[in-house]
Amino acid sequence: MSVDEWADLTPTARTILGFVAQHPRSGYDIREAARRSVSYFWGVSDGQLYPQLKLLAELGLIESPQEDPGARSKSVWHITPAGRAALTKWIRSPSAPLRMRDENLVKMMFAAELEPAEVLRLVDERRKSFEWFAKNVASPGPAQSWQADQKLGSRTTSELLHEYGKQHTENALAWCDQVEEALRGIANDRA
Amino acid sequence: MSVDEWADLTPTARTILGFVAQHPRSGYDIREAARRSVSYFWGVSDGQLYPQLKLLAELGLIESPQEDPGARSKSVWHITPAGRAALTKWIRSPSAPLRMRDENLVKMMFAAELEPAEVLRLVDERRKSFEWFAKNVASPGPAQSWQADQKLGSRTTSELLHEYGKQHTENALAWCDQVEEALRGIANDRA
DNA sequence: ACCTCATATCTCTGTCAGATATATCTGTCA
């Protein structure tokens, strides 16, 4: 593999590589791991996952013990030395700018010219989605045995990452409160 | 236009419709407005903008005074009654789930197994990008004359939206502090 | 023997971002 080839990998492919680097995994494992751990700041879709695994294998960055494992049987991938080198280089290169799509907020902006009741509906929708999120994603799962998780002082990196998600969620919920309070202000004016 | 046609619009098209609804705008205006106001929770890419404008016009949701204005002269779009109805229906329908791509955080997760120095580099990168953001995007521009901005108690909706962006940013920066502090903890252990 | 659910992979469609190309308009200094 030439030095330039890994540079062409998509961000998704590199993320997948990172998961395989942590410990050997199948495609399905990666999907589940991504769901649990990074789903609020990164999504890995099926449509990408398997083709990218194949690509990474072709580039020699990952490999699976049994060659051509017949049809749909599970194949467990592990990282090669070349893969590990590629991963490190990726981590050291500049990151893509943050990107977000939050349709609820966009609507909120345009709802400014509508009834206060519309804004209230949107805030309610927002609150519900973040509450769901707090329950299902932002809480840290049990520590995994394979995790050689760097201790950063008293806390592990994955604890810190979950902390970030938690703070983000609480912040969003607090903002919902602020908007509702402002809306109650109107109601009081009119009463 | 049938009721079903507007339902097929993409989220991007609906966002564009929202901008035109606020007041008449050209494609370029929309692009700039999106840059200033929503760029941190929604992106409108050039590749989408003009085709979608054309589509909205074909559906009769927006129109431009001069028909076929020859070549590349500026055309200013304004919303039609049908367009306004479509917009309202959109705002009342369920929103797409929030989506995010934050490559820096992903790297942070995988850097857990590397040197603390790598994590430090990533935190530094993160801080810089959010500081840039605080300066260039998260601050409210001057109020526009066309803004019939709903007063929610003492504050307008756009003030509240900017407030959200600001809180998000401050939160992210505070988290950078936390991580760095944890890293200093290590340094002290070793000293 | 059948059913059901979790596991596992693959494919297809349409959305989308970013880069790039290109035309027009406006001011400004010669």
Place this chain on the structure above:
DNA sequence: TGACAGATATATCTGACAGAGATATGAGGT
């Protein structure tokens, strides 16, 4: 009045990507 820079304005193309759904396999129960 003409050349030029820089802002305004529109258009196109490529490849990344999400989400849905199709398909297959195994384990456990009835």
